[in-house]
Amino acid sequence: MSEMTAHTQTAQQHHPIRLYLLVWGLLFVLSAFSYMVDYIGIQGYLRWSLILLFMMLKAGLIVAVFMHMAWERLALVYAILLPPAAVLAFTALMVSEANHTILTRLAFFGTAP
Amino acid sequence: MEQSVPTHREQTLLPEGMRGVVADFSSDQRAFKTASWGKAMMWIFLLSDTFVFGCFLIAYMTARISTPVPWPNPSEVFALHIGGQDVPLILIAIMTFVLISSSGTMAMAVNFGYRRERRITAALMLATALLGAMFVGMQAFEWTKLISEGVRPWENPWGAAQFGSSFFMITGFHGTHVTIGVIFLLIVARKVWRGDFDTERRGFFTSRKGHYESVEIMGLYWHFVDLVWVFIFAFFYLW
Numbered sequence: 001m002s003e004m005t006a007h008t009q010t011a012q013q014h015h016p017i018r019l020y021l022l023v024w025g026l027l028f029v030l031s032a033f034s035y036m037v038d039y040i041g042i043q044g045y046l047r048w049s050l051i052l053l054f055m056m057l058k059a060g061l062i063v064a065v066f067m068h069m070a071w072e073r074l075a076l077v078y079a080i081l082l083p084p085a086a087v088l089a090f091t092a093l094m095v096s097e098a099n100h101t102i103l104t105r106l107a108f109f110g111t112a113p
Numbered sequence: 114m115e116q117s118v119p120t121h122r123e124q125t126l127l128p129e130g131m132r133g134v135v136a137d138f139s140s141d142q143r144a145f146k147t148a149s150w151g152k153a154m155m156w157i158f159l160l161s162d163t164f165v166f167g168c169f170l171i172a173y174m175t176a177r178i179s180t181p182v183p184w185p186n187p188s189e190v191f192a193l194h195i196g197g198q199d200v201p202l203i204l205i206a207i208m209t210f211v212l213i214s215s216s217g218t219m220a221m222a223v224n225f226g227y228r229r230e231r232r233i234t235a236a237l238m239l240a241t242a243l244l245g246a247m248f249v250g251m252q253a254f255e256w257t258k259l260i261s262e263g264v265r266p267w268e269n270p271w272g273a274a275q276f277g278s279s280f281f282m283i284t285g286f287h288g289t290h291v292t293i294g295v296i297f298l299l300i301v302a303r304k305v306w307r308g309d310f311d312t313e314r315r316g317f318f319t320s321r322k323g324h325y326e327s328v329e330i331m332g333l334y335w336h337f338v339d340l341v342w343v344f345i346f347a348f349f350y351l352w
Protein backbone atom coordinates (compact mmCIF):
# COMPACT_ATOMS: atom_id res chain seq x y z
CA MET A 1 0.00 0.00 0.00
CA SER A 2 3.00 2.30 -0.20
CA GLU A 3 1.77 3.52 -3.59
CA MET A 4 -1.40 4.90 -2.09
CA THR A 5 -1.94 8.40 -0.77
CA ALA A 6 -4.70 9.76 1.35
CA HIS A 7 -6.66 12.73 0.03
CA THR A 8 -8.62 14.89 2.37
CA GLN A 9 -11.43 16.83 0.69
CA THR A 10 -10.83 18.40 -2.71
CA ALA A 11 -7.14 19.06 -2.78
CA GLN A 12 -7.07 22.70 -1.74
CA GLN A 13 -4.12 24.18 -3.52
CA HIS A 14 -2.30 25.74 -0.65
CA HIS A 15 1.41 26.25 -0.95
CA PRO A 16 3.99 28.51 0.68
CA ILE A 17 4.15 32.05 -0.66
CA ARG A 18 7.95 31.73 -0.94
CA LEU A 19 7.45 29.22 -3.75
CA TYR A 20 5.29 31.65 -5.72
CA LEU A 21 7.80 34.46 -5.23
CA LEU A 22 10.62 32.18 -6.35
CA VAL A 23 8.75 31.20 -9.54
CA TRP A 24 7.84 34.84 -10.14
CA GLY A 25 11.53 35.76 -9.92
CA LEU A 26 12.56 32.88 -12.18
CA LEU A 27 10.00 33.96 -14.80
CA PHE A 28 11.45 37.47 -14.72
CA VAL A 29 15.00 36.16 -15.14
CA LEU A 30 14.03 33.77 -17.95
CA SER A 31 12.14 36.57 -19.75
CA ALA A 32 15.17 38.80 -19.40
CA PHE A 33 17.32 36.02 -20.90
CA SER A 34 14.87 35.65 -23.82
CA TYR A 35 15.04 39.38 -24.43
CA MET A 36 18.84 39.39 -24.21
CA VAL A 37 18.98 36.77 -26.99
CA ASP A 38 17.40 39.37 -29.27
CA TYR A 39 19.22 42.35 -27.78
CA ILE A 40 22.68 40.82 -28.17
CA GLY A 41 21.65 39.62 -31.62
CA ILE A 42 22.41 35.90 -31.40
CA GLN A 43 21.50 34.29 -34.72
CA GLY A 44 21.03 30.86 -36.26
CA TYR A 45 20.51 27.57 -34.46
CA LEU A 46 21.82 28.92 -31.15
CA ARG A 47 19.15 31.65 -31.21
CA TRP A 48 16.33 29.23 -31.94
CA SER A 49 17.39 26.66 -29.35
CA LEU A 50 17.82 29.35 -26.67
CA ILE A 51 14.40 30.86 -27.46
CA LEU A 52 12.77 27.41 -27.32
CA LEU A 53 14.60 26.49 -24.11
CA PHE A 54 13.55 29.65 -22.24
CA MET A 55 10.02 29.35 -23.65
CA MET A 56 9.61 25.76 -22.43
CA LEU A 57 11.07 26.56 -19.01
CA LYS A 58 8.68 29.50 -18.56
CA ALA A 59 5.68 27.52 -19.79
CA GLY A 60 6.61 24.63 -17.51
CA LEU A 61 6.91 26.86 -14.45
CA ILE A 62 3.58 28.59 -15.13
CA VAL A 63 1.69 25.33 -15.69
CA ALA A 64 3.35 23.36 -12.90
CA VAL A 65 3.36 25.93 -10.10
CA PHE A 66 1.05 28.86 -10.89
CA MET A 67 -1.62 26.57 -12.37
CA HIS A 68 -0.91 23.88 -9.73
CA MET A 69 -0.53 21.07 -12.26
CA ALA A 70 2.33 19.62 -10.21
CA TRP A 71 -0.09 18.74 -7.42
CA GLU A 72 -3.01 17.45 -9.48
CA ARG A 73 -3.68 13.76 -9.91
CA LEU A 74 -2.06 12.15 -12.95
CA ALA A 75 -5.46 11.49 -14.58
CA LEU A 76 -6.02 15.25 -14.98
CA VAL A 77 -2.40 15.91 -15.93
CA TYR A 78 -2.52 13.39 -18.78
CA ALA A 79 -6.02 14.42 -19.88
CA ILE A 80 -4.86 18.04 -20.32
CA LEU A 81 -1.18 17.84 -21.24
CA LEU A 82 -1.18 14.92 -23.72
CA PRO A 83 -3.73 16.22 -26.31
CA PRO A 84 -1.54 19.25 -27.22
CA ALA A 85 0.86 16.69 -28.73
CA ALA A 86 -1.64 16.69 -31.62
CA VAL A 87 -0.61 20.32 -32.22
CA LEU A 88 2.98 19.13 -32.67
CA ALA A 89 1.84 16.53 -35.20
CA PHE A 90 -0.12 19.24 -37.03
CA THR A 91 2.98 21.47 -36.98
CA ALA A 92 5.05 18.70 -38.57
CA LEU A 93 2.42 18.26 -41.29
CA MET A 94 2.31 21.98 -42.04
CA VAL A 95 6.10 22.32 -42.15
CA SER A 96 6.15 19.71 -44.87
CA GLU A 97 3.20 21.36 -46.66
CA ALA A 98 4.76 24.83 -46.45
CA ASN A 99 8.08 23.56 -47.79
CA HIS A 100 6.24 22.05 -50.73
CA THR A 101 4.46 25.37 -51.34
CA ILE A 102 7.64 27.46 -51.30
CA LEU A 103 9.42 25.02 -53.61
CA THR A 104 6.49 25.12 -56.02
CA ARG A 105 6.36 28.91 -55.91
CA LEU A 106 10.07 29.21 -56.59
CA ALA A 107 9.90 26.65 -59.38
CA PHE A 108 7.00 28.31 -61.20
CA PHE A 109 7.25 32.01 -60.36
CA GLY A 110 10.93 32.53 -59.72
CA THR A 111 12.09 34.36 -56.62
CA ALA A 112 9.43 37.08 -56.47
CA PRO A 113 5.65 36.54 -56.67
CA MET B 114 -19.56 23.23 -5.05
CA GLU B 115 -21.18 20.63 -2.85
CA GLN B 116 -20.21 17.89 -5.29
CA SER B 117 -16.57 18.89 -5.07
CA VAL B 118 -16.08 17.33 -1.67
CA PRO B 119 -15.45 13.62 -2.15
CA THR B 120 -17.58 11.21 -0.17
CA HIS B 121 -16.10 9.60 2.87
CA ARG B 122 -15.23 6.43 0.99
CA GLU B 123 -13.40 8.35 -1.72
CA GLN B 124 -11.34 10.13 0.86
CA THR B 125 -9.75 6.94 2.03
CA LEU B 126 -7.03 5.82 -0.31
CA LEU B 127 -6.41 6.54 -3.98
CA PRO B 128 -3.76 4.63 -5.92
CA GLU B 129 -0.88 6.69 -7.34
CA GLY B 130 1.11 6.52 -10.58
CA MET B 131 -0.13 4.79 -13.73
CA ARG B 132 -2.23 2.50 -11.58
CA GLY B 133 -3.98 5.62 -10.33
CA VAL B 134 -4.59 6.91 -13.87
CA VAL B 135 -6.22 3.62 -14.86
CA ALA B 136 -8.20 3.44 -11.64
CA ASP B 137 -9.42 7.06 -11.98
CA PHE B 138 -10.51 6.76 -15.60
CA SER B 139 -12.21 3.40 -15.10
CA SER B 140 -14.00 4.46 -11.94
CA ASP B 141 -17.63 5.37 -11.47
CA GLN B 142 -19.05 8.88 -11.83
CA ARG B 143 -15.96 11.02 -11.88
CA ALA B 144 -12.49 10.59 -13.34
CA PHE B 145 -10.92 13.66 -11.75
CA LYS B 146 -10.97 12.64 -8.12
CA THR B 147 -9.47 15.69 -6.48
CA ALA B 148 -10.37 18.40 -8.99
CA SER B 149 -13.89 19.79 -8.74
CA TRP B 150 -16.02 19.85 -11.89
CA GLY B 151 -15.52 23.62 -12.08
CA LYS B 152 -11.77 23.28 -12.18
CA ALA B 153 -11.87 20.32 -14.57
CA MET B 154 -14.15 22.24 -16.93
CA MET B 155 -11.88 25.29 -16.89
CA TRP B 156 -8.94 23.02 -17.74
CA ILE B 157 -10.87 21.45 -20.62
CA PHE B 158 -11.85 24.91 -21.90
CA LEU B 159 -8.20 25.96 -21.71
CA LEU B 160 -7.23 22.83 -23.65
CA SER B 161 -9.64 23.85 -26.42
CA ASP B 162 -8.18 27.36 -26.34
CA THR B 163 -4.73 25.81 -26.68
CA PHE B 164 -5.85 24.34 -29.99
CA VAL B 165 -7.21 27.72 -31.13
CA PHE B 166 -3.93 29.51 -30.45
CA GLY B 167 -1.99 26.48 -31.70
CA CYS B 168 -3.78 26.76 -35.04
CA PHE B 169 -3.07 30.50 -35.24
CA LEU B 170 0.62 29.96 -34.62
CA ILE B 171 0.72 27.09 -37.12
CA ALA B 172 -1.01 29.28 -39.73
CA TYR B 173 1.59 31.98 -39.09
CA MET B 174 4.41 29.45 -39.38
CA THR B 175 3.00 28.10 -42.65
CA ALA B 176 2.67 31.60 -44.13
CA ARG B 177 6.17 32.54 -43.04
CA ILE B 178 7.82 29.40 -44.42
CA SER B 179 5.95 29.41 -47.71
CA THR B 180 6.39 33.02 -48.81
CA PRO B 181 9.29 33.80 -51.15
CA VAL B 182 9.24 37.44 -49.94
CA PRO B 183 11.53 38.21 -46.97
CA TRP B 184 9.76 38.36 -43.58
CA PRO B 185 9.95 41.76 -41.81
CA ASN B 186 12.48 41.70 -38.96
CA PRO B 187 10.38 41.94 -35.78
CA SER B 188 13.40 43.19 -33.85
CA GLU B 189 13.40 46.35 -36.01
CA VAL B 190 9.65 46.60 -36.59
CA PHE B 191 8.91 46.67 -32.86
CA ALA B 192 11.83 48.88 -31.88
CA LEU B 193 11.12 52.14 -30.08
CA HIS B 194 13.09 55.32 -30.49
CA ILE B 195 14.24 56.19 -26.98
CA GLY B 196 16.91 58.72 -26.04
CA GLY B 197 18.20 59.14 -29.58
CA GLN B 198 18.58 55.43 -30.40
CA ASP B 199 16.42 52.50 -31.43
CA VAL B 200 15.93 49.98 -28.65
CA PRO B 201 14.82 46.65 -30.16
CA LEU B 202 11.59 45.07 -28.93
CA ILE B 203 11.57 47.19 -25.80
CA LEU B 204 7.80 47.68 -25.64
CA ILE B 205 7.21 43.94 -26.08
CA ALA B 206 9.70 43.23 -23.29
CA ILE B 207 7.89 45.63 -20.96
CA MET B 208 4.55 44.03 -21.90
CA THR B 209 6.02 40.62 -21.08
CA PHE B 210 7.19 41.78 -17.65
CA VAL B 211 3.82 43.41 -16.94
CA LEU B 212 1.96 40.22 -17.81
CA ILE B 213 4.31 38.05 -15.72
CA SER B 214 3.84 40.41 -12.78
CA SER B 215 0.07 40.12 -13.17
CA SER B 216 0.45 36.33 -13.06
CA GLY B 217 2.45 36.70 -9.87
CA THR B 218 -0.18 38.84 -8.16
CA MET B 219 -2.87 36.40 -9.34
CA ALA B 220 -1.04 33.44 -7.79
CA MET B 221 -0.78 35.38 -4.52
CA ALA B 222 -4.48 36.22 -4.70
CA VAL B 223 -5.36 32.51 -4.94
CA ASN B 224 -3.12 31.84 -1.95
CA PHE B 225 -4.67 34.55 0.20
CA GLY B 226 -8.13 33.46 -0.92
CA TYR B 227 -7.61 30.03 0.60
CA ARG B 228 -6.39 31.77 3.77
CA ARG B 229 -9.77 33.53 3.74
CA GLU B 230 -8.20 36.98 3.82
CA ARG B 231 -10.73 38.58 1.55
CA ARG B 232 -9.42 42.14 1.54
CA ILE B 233 -5.88 41.17 0.54
CA THR B 234 -7.30 38.73 -2.03
CA ALA B 235 -9.52 41.40 -3.58
CA ALA B 236 -6.67 43.94 -3.58
CA LEU B 237 -4.33 41.48 -5.31
CA MET B 238 -7.00 40.67 -7.90
CA LEU B 239 -7.50 44.38 -8.56
CA ALA B 240 -3.73 44.74 -8.98
CA THR B 241 -3.87 41.85 -11.46
CA ALA B 242 -6.69 43.54 -13.37
CA LEU B 243 -4.79 46.82 -13.40
CA LEU B 244 -1.66 45.16 -14.82
CA GLY B 245 -3.85 43.40 -17.39
CA ALA B 246 -5.41 46.70 -18.40
CA MET B 247 -1.89 48.19 -18.69
CA PHE B 248 -0.96 45.34 -21.01
CA VAL B 249 -4.00 45.96 -23.23
CA GLY B 250 -3.21 49.68 -23.23
CA MET B 251 0.34 49.05 -24.41
CA GLN B 252 -0.97 46.70 -27.06
CA ALA B 253 -3.34 49.41 -28.28
CA PHE B 254 -0.33 51.76 -28.48
CA GLU B 255 1.61 49.15 -30.45
CA TRP B 256 -1.28 48.63 -32.89
CA THR B 257 -1.66 52.39 -33.36
CA LYS B 258 2.05 52.78 -34.06
CA LEU B 259 2.12 49.95 -36.59
CA ILE B 260 -1.06 51.08 -38.35
CA SER B 261 0.29 54.63 -38.63
CA GLU B 262 3.45 53.18 -40.18
CA GLY B 263 1.33 51.55 -42.87
CA VAL B 264 0.92 47.98 -41.63
CA ARG B 265 -2.31 46.45 -42.94
CA PRO B 266 -3.53 42.84 -43.02
CA TRP B 267 -2.80 42.84 -46.74
CA GLU B 268 0.42 44.88 -46.96
CA ASN B 269 3.25 46.49 -45.04
CA PRO B 270 6.28 48.58 -45.99
CA TRP B 271 8.91 45.98 -45.04
CA GLY B 272 8.22 42.65 -46.71
CA ALA B 273 5.85 39.69 -46.77
CA ALA B 274 2.22 40.82 -46.76
CA GLN B 275 1.22 37.99 -44.40
CA PHE B 276 3.10 39.71 -41.59
CA GLY B 277 0.22 42.12 -40.99
CA SER B 278 -2.54 39.53 -41.06
CA SER B 279 -0.66 37.17 -38.73
CA PHE B 280 0.18 40.01 -36.35
CA PHE B 281 -3.31 41.44 -36.08
CA MET B 282 -4.93 38.01 -35.84
CA ILE B 283 -2.66 36.57 -33.15
CA THR B 284 -2.16 39.63 -30.95
CA GLY B 285 -5.78 40.68 -31.46
CA PHE B 286 -7.09 37.35 -30.22
CA HIS B 287 -4.69 37.37 -27.31
CA GLY B 288 -5.62 40.95 -26.41
CA THR B 289 -9.29 39.96 -26.50
CA HIS B 290 -8.53 37.17 -24.03
CA VAL B 291 -6.74 39.60 -21.73
CA THR B 292 -9.66 42.04 -21.93
CA ILE B 293 -12.20 39.34 -21.06
CA GLY B 294 -9.91 38.24 -18.22
CA VAL B 295 -9.79 41.79 -16.82
CA ILE B 296 -13.60 41.98 -16.86
CA PHE B 297 -13.94 38.64 -15.07
CA LEU B 298 -11.22 39.59 -12.58
CA LEU B 299 -13.23 42.68 -11.66
CA ILE B 300 -16.41 40.61 -11.25
CA VAL B 301 -14.75 37.98 -9.03
CA ALA B 302 -12.81 40.65 -7.08
CA ARG B 303 -16.11 42.38 -6.30
CA LYS B 304 -17.52 39.11 -4.99
CA VAL B 305 -14.45 38.53 -2.84
CA TRP B 306 -14.57 42.09 -1.48
CA ARG B 307 -18.27 41.76 -0.64
CA GLY B 308 -17.55 38.53 1.26
CA ASP B 309 -19.63 36.32 -1.03
CA PHE B 310 -17.25 33.41 -0.57
CA ASP B 311 -17.26 33.71 3.23
CA THR B 312 -21.06 33.75 3.47
CA GLU B 313 -21.48 31.23 0.62
CA ARG B 314 -23.78 33.71 -1.09
CA ARG B 315 -25.36 32.21 -4.18
CA GLY B 316 -24.26 33.48 -7.60
CA PHE B 317 -26.72 35.61 -9.61
CA PHE B 318 -26.37 33.41 -12.67
CA THR B 319 -25.77 29.85 -11.46
CA SER B 320 -27.43 30.10 -8.02
CA ARG B 321 -24.55 28.00 -6.68
CA LYS B 322 -22.91 28.72 -3.38
CA GLY B 323 -19.88 30.97 -3.58
CA HIS B 324 -16.53 29.39 -2.76
CA TYR B 325 -12.93 30.59 -2.75
CA GLU B 326 -12.17 28.00 -5.41
CA SER B 327 -13.65 30.51 -7.88
CA VAL B 328 -10.52 32.59 -7.33
CA GLU B 329 -8.33 29.63 -8.23
CA ILE B 330 -10.39 28.88 -11.36
CA MET B 331 -10.19 32.55 -12.37
CA GLY B 332 -6.45 32.23 -11.79
CA LEU B 333 -6.22 29.25 -14.16
CA TYR B 334 -7.67 31.39 -16.94
CA TRP B 335 -5.37 34.30 -16.17
CA HIS B 336 -2.22 32.17 -16.04
CA PHE B 337 -3.25 30.63 -19.36
CA VAL B 338 -3.34 34.09 -20.93
CA ASP B 339 0.21 34.60 -19.65
CA LEU B 340 1.16 31.15 -20.94
CA VAL B 341 -0.09 31.95 -24.46
CA TRP B 342 1.94 35.17 -24.40
CA VAL B 343 5.09 33.13 -23.65
CA PHE B 344 4.57 31.27 -26.94
CA ILE B 345 3.61 34.39 -28.92
CA PHE B 346 6.66 36.21 -27.55
CA ALA B 347 8.95 33.35 -28.57
CA PHE B 348 7.49 32.54 -31.98
CA PHE B 349 6.24 35.87 -33.28
CA TYR B 350 8.53 38.47 -31.74
CA LEU B 351 11.82 36.65 -31.16
CA TRP B 352 11.97 34.08 -33.99
